[in-house]
Amino acid sequence: MNQPALQRLGTDADALRAAATHLRDGHLVAFPTETVYGLGADAGNDHAVAGIFAAKGRPSFNPLIVHLAERDAVQALVRWSDAAEALSDAFWPGPLTLVLPLMPGAPVSRLVTAGLDSLAVRMPAHPVARALLAEFGGPVAAPSANRSGQISPTTAQHVEQGLGDRIAALVDAGRCDVGLESTILGLTGQPTLLRPGGITAAQIETVLGRPLAQRRDTEAITAPGQLLSHYAPTAPVRLNATQWRQGEARLGFGAVKADLNLSERGDLTEAAANLFDYLHRLDATGAKAIAVSPIPHRGLGIAINDRLSRAAAPRG
Structure with a gap:
């Protein structure tokens, strides 16, 4: 699906309504989270999600994180658990992504999950992200808003430099506070740290009362951010x-x-x-x-x- 010329938006109510309209129309919208800027698309729209992979040059075997504004909306998509309840109480909204079994019939494109039977979900803490998600009213798939494998964007300028000709709208809320992507925790079996981030393993282990398993780089990719070469500048x-x-x-x-x-x-x-x-x-x-x-x-x-x-x- 062709994207219209880039519309640079602020963070007022009218701007976020315009951004949500772009999402409903199947367009790509970059928006801020507390971690990095995300490249958002309607997670239930196959064509829109395919646009994320095309814009980023992202491998189709690399799954995406779905962002939602409220926990009950998350629970409608995945099989919830006591561990998910405890961790979401402790860290949501915030920079923690949980990978949980996908609910049968969940209205999420199979491109989002890369064909897996699990889904990565999180509730961002950034007020602009939360307002946009609430305005849209559905799940938004959103990896970092950069070309695949390159440095993640923490300002709107980074996004525009890398993807300005490939997206419909860019919501500019200044610099991201955390600056590192979310921690990803697998909860499809034994709790497993899939990607370290702003929430530390020690913090998670304190909530769960048990040590985490660690993913090995030789294992199959089950969540974003696991490619061996990633976040790379042009220079070595x-x-x-x-x-x-x-x-x-x-x-x-x-x-x-x-x-x-x-x-x-x-x-x-x-x-x-x-x-x-x-x-x-x-x-x-x-x-x-x-x-x-x-x-x-x-x-x-x-x-x-x-x-x-x-x-x-x-x-x-």
């Missing part, structure tokens, strides 16, 4: 750099001199919020490579290192 990325090499763009952390510093005071929350934006900026310099200081592998640092390791992975 070198990790755990303690010394800089000539021609590299330097991304620091802590008390080091660099072109950009994720957090001079060593704050992992600040580093997470800055990560994708700073990778965009350094990539735009045309540097031959981007070198990154070591990031502590604890708390949010686990999610940051996950994104960096995928950005630095060999590219097919």
